[in-house]
Amino acid sequence: METDPEVLLDRAAGAILGVFIGDALGVGVHWQYDLDKLEKERGYVTGYLDPLPGTFHSGTSDAPGKGQLKAGQLEQQGEVTKLLLSSLASQRCLDQSDFHDRFEKQILLEETMDGTRQGGKYGWTDKTICDFYKARVVEKKPWTECALPRSDTPDTIVRGALIAAAYCLSPRAMCCQVQAHSRAFTCDSSVQAHSVAFACLLSGIIQGLALNKDLSWKVYTQAGDPLPFSSVHSEKDHDAEYGDYTEPDSLLWFGMIAEGVQNVGKHIEPAHRGVELYGKFCAFYGVLGSAYYCASRFPDDFEKAVLCSLNGGGQNTMRSSLVGAMMGASVGLKGIPKHFIDGLEDHESIAKMALEVAQHALDRATPSDAWRWPEGTLPAIGVKKRSE
Secondary structure, eight states, rough: OOOHHHHHHHHHHHHHHHEEEEEEHTTTOOOOOOHHHHHHOOOOOOOOOOOOTSTEEEEEEEEEEEEOOTTTOOOHHHHHHHHHEEEEEEEESSEEEEEHHHHIIEEEEEETTSSSTOOOOSSOHHHHHHIIIIIISSSOOOOOSSSBTTOOOHHHHHHHHHHHHTTTTTTHHHHHHHHHHHHBBBBOOHHHHHHHHHHHHHHHHTTTOOSHHHHHHHHHHHHHHBBSSSSSTTTTEETTTTEOOOTTTHHHHHHHHHHHHHTTTTGGSSGGGGGGHOOOSSEEEEEHHHHHHHHSSSSHHHHHHHHHHTTTSSSSSHHHHHHHHHHHHOOOGSOOOHHHHTTTTEEEEEEEHHHHHHHHHHHHHHBOOOOOOOSSSSTTTTTTOOOO
């Protein structure tokens, strides 16, 4: 496992920057589901683009310039994620109250926001944001009563990537913080579990685990202690701080897909068409599965992996954010192609905050909350360890 502080710093910062690169890349061709039409109009997309007239984020007909985004800019959920980055950097930890305050002032109370899908300055407002606007601004509920009962979108999985980078060497704290953040936005326990699982996988990548099927198996060995997942290797399935543990399938999903890609999926050409097997829609079980496909299809190439996601259509901002996080964690900030960094609006500020958050991860590391990576052969999934 990687222990060089400079390498860990670079990889954690790379994971963060990858999130924003993925979001901005998707803006120009966001929510386009007809891949034949997309290819006819834009060819194979290789970088940041302005949205075409009549597509999402290209502006609204009622007010010239309203909601018109340009190449390299973030869409609304990307801006929400940037608010979390700012909070993590300034507070040196996850401060949910501070993030809620920023979210309310800069998103919910933004002057053009009116609670409709067409409102706001980003050309389209997600249903989740509209629901929070209704609960918080219109009904004036406390934040503790605003979590959405049935939201299955991957918003908190994406933002959990930033929390993972901020706590990558402190697994217990990381899991508790990611779960707390997810619970503040959705009551869907599956989204909560996958937010935590993705953070665990990302932390493993930052520490040097390869993007192959063994990633999941190695992270799985941590289930029960220190990770809050049940396991045949541990009797522990609950603690007072985290609550009830979930089954480890969310940890194993990437490995299963990576194995399938190696055995079958590598023959799909063009590669981005493989996204269609997992779903181009917005629910987490379409976005996350297709992100795992893209990352495992091109495990050593940041550019090919994110472009596979980008050209896969549909919810490609969040999918590409997840792919960008995994690939950025693997190659590090220094390994991300320069043109992706330079084309991202406000990239200098984002990179600066990413490095600050990554440094906080190193600073808070302690032996009392550490990973316990196995040495030698991995234990079999279905075999329980003998009692000492």
